[in-house]
Amino acid sequence: MQINGKRIVITGGSSGIGYALARSLLARGAHVLIVGRDADKAAQAARRLSDEGRTVHAVVADVATDAGRAAILAGARHHLGGLDVLVNNAGGVRAGRLETIDADTIRQMIDVNLLAPILLTRQALPMLRESGDAVVLNVASAIALVGMPFYTIYAATKAGLARFSEALRRELKHEGVHVITAYPGGTDTPMMRNNRAGPDLGFSLEPATDVAEAIADGLATEAFEVIRGGPARTEMVALNRTDPGALDARFAGLKAALEEAVSDHSAM
Structure with a gap:
């Protein structure tokens, strides 16, 4: 895809990977x-991006609501004149043992991470079809490829988003809308600030700019997926398929330390 001139909407675009990708x-x-729930943060992000000499627009909306999704698409029509690329990036996380996470938080993660991008994509498809050269880019997570203890709901939502992407890509083949799935690993973003797990527990943090550049390259080449983490991630994904028990044993040895390190990891 030729990115120059494309009209792109990025949910969760006021910080982290979304902001870096916008840049x-x-x-x-x-x-x-860019789309964000917080009006001040969205305005500040748009101003910072505009200060670099580019014109960027911001819409304040909650992707998990019908009104929010309608506002996003109305904003795309009003500010951009249409839509060529939809980036479903907004997400939230709450780590911890399954039985300690309350039902409302579970529903919120499902709504934001999985249901919202599905419904927004569904509503955006008529506008994307108008483009004739469109992309839906879903930002999943490396945890969608290898489930980690204490991230059960997050893993479920991101794995669901990944399989949604794969199925939709095949559904829309030769119809002018391509679908890409991105699998970032640990990334140095505000979402990770209260996660105390380090590289010894599998959380090496990559700069958001590096992740964003890889995703942008994937968009330019119309890749099927963008997986971060290098050879170590590739090895872990392969091992999870061929000998999942080996990973079970590895995680078992880290469980106590990992549970303590991620006990406060919440970004909803």
Whole structure:
């Protein structure tokens, strides 16, 4: 895909991977609209991006609501004149043992991480079809490829999003809408600030700019997926398929330390 001139909406675009991706795509000549729930943060992000000489628009909306999704698409039509690329990036996490996470938080994670991107994509498809050269880019997680203890709900939602992407890509083949799935590993973003797990527990943090550049490259080449983590991640994914018990044993040895380190990891 030629990114220059493309009209792109990024949910969760006021910070973290979404913000870094907006910056990368703007530098490549895209017209970008970022979406965030917090009006001040969205305005500040748009201002910072605009200060670099690019025109960027912001919409304040909650992707988990019908009104929010309608506002996003109305904003795309109003500010961009249409839509070529939808980036479903907004998400939330709450780590901990399954029995300690309350039902409302579980529903919130499912709504934001899985149901919202499905419904927003569904509603955006008519506009994407108008483009004739469109992409849906879903930001899942490396945890969708290898489930980690104490991230049961997050893993479930991100794995669901990944399989949604794969099935939709095949459903839309040769219809002018391509679908890409991104699998970031641990990334240095605000979402990770209260996660105390380090590299010894499998949480090496990559700069958000590096993840964003890889995703932008994947968009440019119309990749099927963008997986971060290098050879170590590739090895872990392969082992999870061929000898999952070996990973079970590895995680068992880390369980006590991991549970303590992620006990306060919440970004909802």
